[in-house]
Amino acid sequence: MKQKTISRIAISLLAIVMFIFGLYHFMYPQNLIAYLPGFLPPGNIWVYIPGAAFILAAIAFITNKQVRLAGYLLALLLFIFVVTIHLPNYLNGSSDEYRQISLINLLKDLALAAFALHIAANADN
Structure with missing residues (x-):
């Protein structure tokens, strides 16, 4: 398989994951409200904004438009x-299990961010 084909498959897989994360933010905002930092005013808007961002990024990756941005x-x-979110939850977690989950989420988001940076740096548009 050509490298460009493999790259498009990888980007499409990330797009699917981001789209599902985005949908989850809209379908189950109450499940995510508990993770919001205390300095933010309360409200579902803080869950909906990232959800919309995930969906928009997925659309950009799939359509190959505004990929760099x-x-x-x-x-x-x-x-x-x-x-x-993840680092404070890891550092201040009330149990070993909660700290472990926070560390896993921290590493997952760090890896996804690295992949997004790689995609952006190699995008044609």
């Missing part, structure tokens, strides 16, 4: 999640 913005959003 979508990749950089997705990476930024995921880095913000790492710093404001």
Whole structure:
């Protein structure tokens, strides 16, 4: 298989994952509200905005339009999640299990951000 084909498959897989994450934010916002940092005002808007961002990034990756912008913005959003949600939850977790879940989420979002950066850096548009 050509490298470009493999790359498109990988980008499409990321797009599918991001789309599902985005849908989850809209379908189950109450499940995610508990993870919001305390300095944010309460409200579902803080769950809906990232959900919309995930869906828009997925659309950009699938349609191959504005891929560079979508990749950089997705990476930024995921880095913000790492710093404001996952790292504090890991450092201040009330149990070993909660800290373990936070660490897994931190590493997952870091890896997804790295992939988004790679996509953005190699995008034609």
